[in-house]
Amino acid sequence: MTTTPTGTPVTAASPGRPIDAAVLRELRAIVGAGHVQHEDGDVAAYARDATPLFSARPGAVVHPGSTEEVAAVLKLASSRSIPVVPRGAGSNLCAATVPLSGGIVLVLTRLDRILEIDTDELLAVCQPGVTSAELAGAAAARGLLYAPDPGSRTVATVGGTIATCAGGLRGLKYGVTRNYVLGLEAVLPTGEVIRTGGRLWKDVAGYDLTRLLTGSEGTLAVITEATLALLPAPESGATGLAYFPTLADAGRAVARIIGSGLVPATLEFLDAKCIEAVEAYARLGLRSEAGALLLFGDDGDPALVGRHLDRMAELCLGEGALEATVAGTAAESEALLAARRCSLPALSRLDSITILEDASVPRPRIAEMVERIDAIAARHDLTIATFGHAGDGNLHPTCVTDAADGDAVGRAHLAFGEIFRAAMELGGTITGEHGVGAAKLPYLTERLGTGQMALLRRLKAAFDPAGILNPGKLGS
Amino acid sequence: MTTTPTGTPVTAASPGRPIDAAVLRELRAIVGAGHVQHEDGDVAAYARDATPLFSARPGAVVHPGSTEEVAAVLKLASSRSIPVVPRGAGSNLCAATVPLSGGIVLVLTRLDRILEIDTDELLAVCQPGVTSAELAGAAAARGLLYAPDPGSRTVATVGGTIATCAGGLRGLKYGVTRNYVLGLEAVLPTGEVIRTGGRLWKDVAGYDLTRLLTGSEGTLAVITEATLALLPAPESGATGLAYFPTLADAGRAVARIIGSGLVPATLEFLDAKCIEAVEAYARLGLRSEAGALLLFGDDGDPALVGRHLDRMAELCLGEGALEATVAGTAAESEALLAARRCSLPALSRLDSITILEDASVPRPRIAEMVERIDAIAARHDLTIATFGHAGDGNLHPTCVTDAADGDAVGRAHLAFGEIFRAAMELGGTITGEHGVGAAKLPYLTERLGTGQMALLRRLKAAFDPAGILNPGKLGS
Numbered sequence: 002m003t004t005t006p007t008g009t010p011v012t013a014a015s016p017g018r019p020i021d022a023a024v025l026r027e028l029r030a031i032v033g034a035g036h037v038q039h040e041d042g043d044v045a046a047y048a049r050d051a052t053p054l055f056s057a058r059p060g061a062v063v064h065p066g067s068t069e070e071v072a073a074v075l076k077l078a079s080s081r082s083i084p085v086v087p088r089g090a091g092s093n094l095c096a097a098t099v100p101l102s103g104g105i106v107l108v109l110t111r112l113d114r115i116l117e118i119d120t121d122e123l124l125a126v127c128q129p130g131v132t133s134a135e136l137a138g139a140a141a142a143r144g145l146l147y148a149p150d151p152g153s154r155t156v157a158t159v160g161g162t163i164a165t166c167a168g169g170l171r172g173l174k175y176g177v178t179r180n181y182v183l184g185l186e187a188v189l190p191t192g193e194v195i196r197t198g199g200r201l202w203k204d205v206a207g208y209d210l211t212r213l214l215t216g217s218e219g220t221l222a223v224i225t226e227a228t229l230a231l232l233p234a235p236e237s238g239a240t241g242l243a244y245f246p247t248l249a250d251a252g253r254a255v256a257r258i259i260g261s262g263l264v265p266a267t268l269e270f271l272d273a274k275c276i277e278a279v280e281a282y283a284r285l286g287l288r289s290e291a292g293a294l295l296l297f298g299d300d301g302d303p304a305l306v307g308r309h310l311d312r313m314a315e316l317c318l319g320e321g322a323l324e325a326t327v328a329g330t331a332a333e334s335e336a337l338l339a340a341r342r343c344s345l346p347a348l349s350r351l352d353s354i355t356i357l358e359d360a361s362v363p364r365p366r367i368a369e370m371v372e373r374i375d376a377i378a379a380r381h382d383l384t385i386a387t388f389g390h391a392g393d394g395n396l397h398p399t400c401v402t403d404a405a406d407g408d409a410v411g412r413a414h415l416a417f418g419e420i421f422r423a424a425m426e427l428g429g430t431i432t433g434e435h436g437v438g439a440a441k442l443p444y445l446t447e448r449l450g451t452g453q454m455a456l457l458r459r460l461k462a463a464f465d466p467a468g469i470l471n472p473g474k475l476g477s
Numbered sequence: 478m479t480t481t482p483t484g485t486p487v488t489a490a491s492p493g494r495p496i497d498a499a500v501l502r503e504l505r506a507i508v509g510a511g512h513v514q515h516e517d518g519d520v521a522a523y524a525r526d527a528t529p530l531f532s533a534r535p536g537a538v539v540h541p542g543s544t545e546e547v548a549a550v551l552k553l554a555s556s557r558s559i560p561v562v563p564r565g566a567g568s569n570l571c572a573a574t575v576p577l578s579g580g581i582v583l584v585l586t587r588l589d590r591i592l593e594i595d596t597d598e599l600l601a602v603c604q605p606g607v608t609s610a611e612l613a614g615a616a617a618a619r620g621l622l623y624a625p626d627p628g629s630r631t632v633a634t635v636g637g638t639i640a641t642c643a644g645g646l647r648g649l650k651y652g653v654t655r656n657y658v659l660g661l662e663a664v665l666p667t668g669e670v671i672r673t674g675g676r677l678w679k680d681v682a683g684y685d686l687t688r689l690l691t692g693s694e695g696t697l698a699v700i701t702e703a704t705l706a707l708l709p710a711p712e713s714g715a716t717g718l719a720y721f722p723t724l725a726d727a728g729r730a731v732a733r734i735i736g737s738g739l740v741p742a743t744l745e746f747l748d749a750k751c752i753e754a755v756e757a758y759a760r761l762g763l764r765s766e767a768g769a770l771l772l773f774g775d776d777g778d779p780a781l782v783g784r785h786l787d788r789m790a791e792l793c794l795g796e797g798a799l800e801a802t803v804a805g806t807a808a809e810s811e812a813l814l815a816a817r818r819c820s821l822p823a824l825s826r827l828d829s830i831t832i833l834e835d836a837s838v839p840r841p842r843i844a845e846m847v848e849r850i851d852a853i854a855a856r857h858d859l860t861i862a863t864f865g866h867a868g869d870g871n872l873h874p875t876c877v878t879d880a881a882d883g884d885a886v887g888r889a890h891l892a893f894g895e896i897f898r899a900a901m902e903l904g905g906t907i908t909g910e911h912g913v914g915a916a917k918l919p920y921l922t923e924r925l926g927t928g929q930m931a932l933l934r935r936l937k938a939a940f941d942p943a944g945i946l947n948p949g950k951l952g953s
Contacts, residue, residue: 121732121841144738166681177679179688180656193928200839202869203653203909205642205692206917206924208933208951212655212688216681233738256597262620262709305778363676365597393678433679441682448682452669457684459939463932475684 017084017103020060024081028063028105031073036064036111047088047106048099051153055096055439059086059106066111068186068194068225075223076192078105079467085190086471087219089129089158093165094357095438097218101473109160112225118143122200124183125229129160133167136229145231148175151434152345160224166216168434170341173392174266174299175232177434179215186226187214190465200228213460218436219471221464238300240267240334241310243317243325244291248272251293252368254320255391258297258313259364265313267298268392269341272371275348275386279340282347287340291323295391296341298334344388345399351384354404356413357397360424361433364394373423374398381412385420395433396424422447437475445475493560493579496536500557504539504581507549512540512587523564523582524575527629531572531915535562535582542587544662544670544701551699552668554581555943561666562947563695565605565634569641570833571914573694577949585636588701594619598676600659601705605636609643612705621707624651627910628821636700642692644910646817649868650742650775651708653910655691662702663690666941676704689936694912695947697940714776716743716810717786719793719801720767724748727769728844730796731867734773734789735840741789743774744868745817748847751824751862755816758823763816767799771867772817774810820864821875827860830880832889833873836900837909840870849899850874857888861896871909872900898923913951921951 020028020039028037038044039061048058060083065071078085084104091098100106112128115136119125120143127136133154137147150169151157157167163185168177184198198204198211214222245251251270258265271279271294280287287294295317299309314325328334349355362370371387378385378400389396398420402409421431421444431437431444446454461476462468496504496515504513514520515537524534536559541547554561560580567574576582588604591612595601596619603612609630613623626645627633633643639661644653660674674680674687690698721727727746734741747755747770756763763770771793775785790801804810825831838846847863854861854876865872874896878885897907897920907913907920922930937952938944 120736122839123735166685168679168681172678176656179685180652189928189932195926195929195932197929199906200904201837201906201909202648202840203644203837203866203871204906205644205910205912206906206908206921207913207929208697208936209642209655209688209692210929210932212685216685221684233740236738259599260596262712264709302778302781305781361677361679363598364678390679395679428676430675430677430680430682432682433677434681436681437683445682450671452665453671453673453683453686456665456671456686456939460684460936463935463939 016057016101017060020083020105024077024083025061027077028061028074031077032063032065032070036066038062050091050096050098051094052096052099052438052440055099057099057101057103059100060103062106062108064108064111068188071107071188071223071225072192072194074105074107075188075190078469079191082467082469084472085469087223089161090132090156092153092157093161093436093438094359095432095436095440097165097436097438097474099439101439107223110158115139118145120145123231124200125231126226127159127229128226129158129224131159133157133159133162140231141234144234146234147181147229147231149178149181159227163215163224163227164217164219165436168395170269170390171266172390172395173268174264179212181230182211182215182227183230184228185211185214185224187222187224189222190467190470198228218438218475220461220475221470235300237303237306238266238298238334239306239310239328240296240298240337241314241325241327242337242340243295243297243314243322244288245293245295245322247292248371249368250321251295252365254295254317254322256365257316257320261312261316263309263313265297265392266300267296268390269296269388270294270391271340271344271388272386274384275344275388278347278351278386279343282350283339283343285340288323294340296337341388348386348399348401351401352403354402354410356400356417358399358417358420359395359397359432359435360421360429361395362424362427362429366427366429367391367394367396370396370424370427370429374420377416377419377423381416383409383412383416385416394429439473442474442477492533492577493536496559496581500553500559501537503553504537504550507553508539508541508546512542514538526567526572526574527570528572528575528914528916531575533575533577533579535576536579538582538584540584540587544664547583547664547699547701548668548670550581550583551664551666554945555667558943558945560948561945563699565637566608566632568629568633569637569912569914570835571908571912571916573641573912573914573950575915577915583699586634591615594621596621599707600676601707602702603635603705604702605634605700607635609633609635609638616707617710620710622710623657623705623707625654625657635703639691639700639703640693640695641912644871646745646866647742648866648871649744650740655688657706658687658691658703659706660704661687661690661700663698663700665698666943666946674704694914694951696937696951697946711776713779713782714742714774714810715782715786715804716772716774716813717790717801717803718813718816719771719773719790719798720764721769721771721798723768724847725844726797727771727867730771730793730798732841733792733796737788737792739785739789741773741868742776743772744866745772745864746770746867747816747820747864748862750860751820751864754823754827754862755819758826759815759819761816764799770816772813817864824862824875824877827877828879830878830886832876832893834875834893834896835871835873835908835911836897836905837871838900838903838905842903842905843867843870843872846872846900846903846905850896853892853895853899857892859885859888859892861892870905915949918950918953
């Protein structure tokens with residue numbers, strides 16, 4: 002079980018009012034009888050997303066096949082004040098798609114077509130149900146790169162990654178999802194269809210609704226089509242790996258790399274607990290005695306990439322690295338990256354519950370933040386290992402404990418509360434890339450202040466006066 | 478006189494209610510007597526910005542010296558329903574800072590400190606009154622690049638460039654202002670101070686107010702501090718120039734360059750009328766018989782830049798360029814860029830009024846758009862020359878005519894209305910980088926639709942319930 006049990010977990014067998022028979026008939030008339038589910042056995046799968054301690058059963062699950070159907074469902078729901086929770090793959094880790102107030106879960110996976118990959122305009126147009134990996138694959142087949150690469154990309158839908166402004170491993174060099182959204186078609190809760198932006202690199206006509214919808218977690222509108230910027234695929238890429246006695250040493254190496262004018266495509270770290278877990282799990286031959294492991298990489302012109310990798314290795318050694326290796330081939334690069342890829346599965350097997358969390362701090366504070374995490378874990382008698390994106394300051398402290406041990410789960414909640422507070426004290430934030438959802442909402446006021454929280458609620462009301470769209474989440 | 482007389486120009490000697498003596502006393506108490514102006518001779522300079530046909534005299538001009546003073550002025554103005562127009566250098570070209578309803582012009586140029594350039598974190602923190610060029614210079618002195626480079630950068634303030642989401646010549650490779658804004662301190666019209674984002678590359682805690690305020694043209698909040706991303710300065714840069722028989726030939730070359738996997742840092746075009754005007758003005762030795770001139774450039778690793786420039790020159794020749802030159806030195810690059818830099822002054826001297834406009838189309842439609850512009854100009858018996866950013870589809874059709882000839886000015890208005898419609902027909906927009914302001918507001922409904930316009934007004938009301946901030950502009 003992988004979860005993010007921050008805030009107060011919610012479990013409700015059948016929250017909210019049931020969907021009455023007349024509404025079900027209307028829903029069937031809109032999307033077709035085969036695309037409406039309301040039997041307990043059918044809707045149960047939509048009570049949860051990848052955030053298991055949160056669970057609430059919807060009254061109905063609706064699978065629209067077109068923008069018009071989405072609009073008709075929303076119009077109906079608005080007129081009857083029925084909550085609607087838009088959902089892609091449900092792979093988010095912040096309970097963003099758990100239907101806390103029941104109502105309708107609106108599943109967008111039937112809208113799964115890539116409408117266009119344009120090599121002249123360097124853009125893609127696609128429906129929200131396409132997975133992030135499918136889009137990246139289609140772009141790659143045309144020699145192009147879709148840069149956002151969240152860990153969940155093989156299952157996460159493009160609509161979901163836009164709704165959460167998903168990040169990934171390439172944040173420092175390539176930015177996050179918002180940097181690639183050029184335009185959106187979206188349906189307002191009232192059923193009105195709007196189009197924002199377009200096939201344009203520059204467009205300042207109106208408030209930036211494209212970016213406002215990006216990261217709005219299904220609380221403002223339902224995304225039904227996206228126009229996304231692509232890049233020419235880099236000619237080559239390579240990875241290197243360095244071990245350090247401590248994470249502070251690795252942190253200094255990161256500072257030296259950035260300070261030297263390099264902008265690595267990859268800069269990932271594992272702390273000692275992660276290294277140990279990965280080695281125990283995958284027997285990759287990692288040096289278990291190291292205090293930290295740093296993966297560094299770049300992509301682009303082959304000669305330049307080679308030179309950058311050598312320079313990064315040299316800077317690591319200059320800051321006390323025990324060892325630094327640069328992969329000679331693509332296969333060797335893949336082997337090095339395996340350490341990072343294995344982190345979550347390796348930690349998951351240590352106990353029955355894996356609490357994967359997400360916080361960001363200014364890059365120079367990473368080592369200090371991990372020290373704080375370690376101290377908090379020790380104080381609460383918990384195992385919390387941390388890996389993450391050293392390039393952009395985004396950390397994933399991960400707690401492994403026994404799901405059946407209520408006391409330990411409770412201590413984990415307390416510990417993560419302290420961890421978020423520590424991140425904020427260091428100038429950081431409570432979520433770098435996973436989102437707020439229901440899980441982080443209890444911490445949001447502390448991050449934004451009461452004034453900004455009130456403003457968020459006014460913005461929500463400007464889009465959704467009846468409050469039907471994903472209630473109990475962002476903007477509530 | 479350089480202007481953008483689209484929409485209906487507005488001139489009002491003293492619009493709105495005068496500021497009464499009691500309010501002036503309160504304003505003086507907040508910012509100090511020396512920082513409040515209300516005499517006709519003093520406030521006249523703030524009746525206009527760089528958009529001359531729009532003019533409206535404010536009741537008072539207030540120069541706050543701190544965030545607290547900004548907050549106190551806004552609180553006072555809200556309580557008395559006095560319009561407030563935030564203003565930096567007033568260099569915008571869309572009448573965004575003309576105080577259409579009178580009231581207070583809030584000039585932010587006293588907040589002119591660069592608070593920090595951090596080479597470890599690759600960021601700057603500065604007040605809104607710093608000019609864009611000062612910030613870029615301070616970054617360059619530390620080996621860093623502040624990428625946004627609007628044409629007005631020597632005078633435009635950072636606050637103004639954020640408020641308009643300013644673009645520039647590097648849009649394709651580097652993006653626009655929004656890509657560099659990490660966090661903002663801003664004062665709501667009610668006087669409440671909010672902080673959005675921070676020193677963080679990844680932060681998804683809450684709706685993306687950072688990006689919503691970027692490009693909101695002083696209608697939602699007053700920006701009092703910005704945290705901005707910097708990049709390592711590229712090691713080198715170079716420019717090339719090619720002449721083509723027609724703009725359609727240049728357009729094909731642009732497509733070939735982009736299609737070949739290159740992302741040029743510079744890709745600018747001049748049409749035949751611009752070439753002729755620049756040559757008559759500056760005697761640079763341009764080929765006046767050419768139908769189009771393309772400037773191309775890149776920056777980064779010197780060897781790579783050289784290779785990219787040679788490849789671009791080759792692709793231009795392959796598409797029928799009459800000639801292609803690559804600069805051998807930085808001085809030669811500067812000389813080539815002079816043709817682009819001279820475009821506006823060269824056109825301005827042709828007649829007494831220069832109407833510099835701004836529209837964007839998808840990159841492959843540039844040549845078609847310029848053909849449409851030429852046909853519209855011929856139909857209205859006007860001289861409209863076009864230059865712009867071939868890399869990102871952003872065009873600046875520029876009309877030169879006689880200010881005293883009311884009929885010609887009227888025809889120019891009609892022509893630009895048709896030009897914006899043509900841009901929209903080609904999938905483009907009414908403003909790529911200059912902004913909406915008062916000048917483009919009449920065209921905004923056509924671009925966004927009535928539903929989205931209503932949504933913009935609801936968003937405006939969520940920030941500014943009393944409607945005091947920059948009335949008659951975006952969100953009105």
